Amino acid sequence: MHFEQTNFILQSAEVLIGYNLLFASFIVLGSPTKKTNWIRFLFSIILTTFSFSIYPSLIIAAATMCVIVHHVAYMQSNSNPTNIVVWVKPFRYMIYTFIISLAGYLILNRLLLFMTSIARNSYTVNASVWGRLDMADIFAHIGTSFYRQFIIGTKPFLFSLTTYLGIVAILTLLLYTVKLKFINWPVFLSLFLEYLLALSPLFLLGGPIGPVRALTPTIPLVLMIYVITILYYLNSNTLRVGAVVLISLLLFSQIKTTSDLEQTDILTFQSESVFTDQIMEKINALGVSQYSRYRLIVVGSKLFKSPLTQHGEVIGHTHFDWDNSTNVGNNQRIHDFLQSKGYTFKEVHSDDYANAIQLAQNADMKNFPSASGLKVFGHTIIVRLQ
Numbered sequence: 001m002h003f004e005q006t007n008f009i010l011q012s013a014e015v016l017i018g019y020n021l022l023f024a025s026f027i028v029l030g031s032p033t034k035k036t037n038w039i040r041f042l043f044s045i046i047l048t049t050f051s052f053s054i055y056p057s058l059i060i061a062a063a064t065m066c067v068i069v070h071h072v073a074y075m076q077s078n079s080n081p082t083n084i085v086v087w088v089k090p091f092r093y094m095i096y097t098f099i100i101s102l103a104g105y106l107i108l109n110r111l112l113l114f115m116t117s118i119a120r121n122s123y124t125v126n127a128s129v130w131g132r133l134d135m136a137d138i139f140a141h142i143g144t145s146f147y148r149q150f151i152i153g154t155k156p157f158l159f160s161l162t163t164y165l166g167i168v169a170i171l172t173l174l175l176y177t178v179k180l181k182f183i184n185w186p187v188f189l190s191l192f193l194e195y196l197l198a199l200s201p202l203f204l205l206g207g208p209i210g211p212v213r214a215l216t217p218t219i220p221l222v223l224m225i226y227v228i229t230i231l232y233y234l235n236s237n238t239l240r241v242g243a244v245v246l247i248s249l250l251l252f253s254q255i256k257t258t259s260d261l262e263q264t265d266i267l268t269f270q271s272e273s274v275f276t277d278q279i280m281e282k283i284n285a286l287g288v289s290q291y292s293r294y295r296l297i298v299v300g301s302k303l304f305k306s307p308l309t310q311h312g313e314v315i316g317h318t319h320f321d322w323d324n325s326t327n328v329g330n331n332q333r334i335h336d337f338l339q340s341k342g343y344t345f346k347e348v349h350s351d352d353y354a355n356a357i358q359l360a361q362n363a364d365m366k367n368f369p370s371a372s373g374l375k376v377f378g379h380t381i382i383v384r385l386q
Contacts, residue, residue, distance in 0.1 A: 018054030019061075019217060021047045025097065026065055032073060032091045041093055048101035053109065057201075057214040059102060064197045064218050066094050068225050071190035075232055080185055087186055130206050138206045145202055156257045156312055157212055159198075161250065162219055165226040166195050176233040191229065198222045212313045260310040271304035272318050272337065279383055280343060282374045294379050295346040297356040298334050300367075300386035320385065328353045345381075352380075360384045 025047035028040050051058045070091055081087040088095065112118075130138065153160030169191055177183050198219050227247055234240045288294060301321035310316065319333040326332070327350035335345060359377060365384040366372045374383045 015055045015213075018051045018058055021054070022051040022058050022062055022065070025051065026069070026094075029094060029097060032069060032094060036093045041097065044097050045100050045104070048097055049104045049108070052101060052105035055214075056105075057218070059105075060197055060200050061218045061221065062098055062101070064194060064221050066091070066098055067190050067193045067197065068221060069094060071187060071194070071225055071229075074184065074186035074190070075229070077184065077186070078182070080183070133206065141206060142202050146199065150199065156261065156310060159215075159219065162195065162198050162222055162226075165223060165230070166191060169226045169229040172230050172233045176235070179235065187229070191226070194222045194225060257310070261312050261315045264310050264312075264316050267306060268304050268316060268318055271306075272320065273341075275302070275304070275320070276338060276341060278369050279374065280338075282369070283381060286374075286376055288376065288381065292344050292346070294376075294381050295348060295352060296331075296335070296338070296381045296383070297348050297352055298329065298331055298383045298385060299353075299356050299360050300384060301330055302385045346379075356380070356382050 025044045028047060029044040030036055030040060048062060051062070070087075073090070074087075133141075148154060149157075149159045150163045151160055170188070173184070173187060173191070198215075200218075201215065230243055231240060231247075234243060283291075283296075298320070301324050302318070303316075303321050304318060319337040320330055323330045323333055328348050331348040331353065335348070338345065359380075360382055363375060364372070365375060365382065367386055368374050368383050373385075374381065376382075
């Protein structure tokens, strides 16, 4: 998940700044067991609000951090708070920071949208399907997504680890409870809340979990606290060593997956570059030199697969296949890629793309790099990929 996020160049640096601002806000606020002055409180609110404004999914991450701090604070406790109010009271500044920052972000976001007249759509305002689909359909989508992602798990993102590590953490705590005859309900409640926060995109969006990159750092944080809980409450050194070995194997598996995704990204770029060079060599061979006077239209899409590549959500896709569903196909991204290599062609419009599809069919063009896969019609160059 982290590599999907950091590799998403459009926003990678900004989002990592948001992560650091969020973590810094908790450090600035300080331990809930110590008194916080108003300067630290205000500075923490500012940092948290800025982090939300950079990447809204950090709202869930901030809530997760609040629960984790509660969780860790009560792990070493030999007594329970008498009620919920007593449980929450030491952490009130942390909760105030979250609520005020969330309110500030929502107000400032609406104000900015109003002042800049940015178009209101599902991406800028509300990506949820609640109120737009039938309730039965929404719950069916939630159930299907939960089963696929958090029970079965799909490679390379095995979110099912969250479910199974959570179950192991609860069972470990139950065994500890039976032995000591002491029910540490704040920790039990924290485990449950952390799992709900990991699932929260399903409920907030109404089915799909959204971009995988948006689930970090929430799910990694939840996995971290589950592992800490398991290791802390295991009384037997033998069991603890066994748990460390198993967790290490899971860790190395994730490292291997991340390495595979990195290699996929490199190999995909190399394949795209070679394929683009083949297209340009064919164009040059046909006597075209003043590229800016021509309109290059690529019909269809292409993936570059090999035994060494592994597809993530974005990783593994290319400029030649990402925008299949648009009315100009993948041409906008392909042109951007060509421009980065020094080749500039006329912009492709929707009617140009529709005409190119028809021309490719009428001319019985084959898939490039076959001889008939690239043809020039006046000042229009058509490349057929499929």
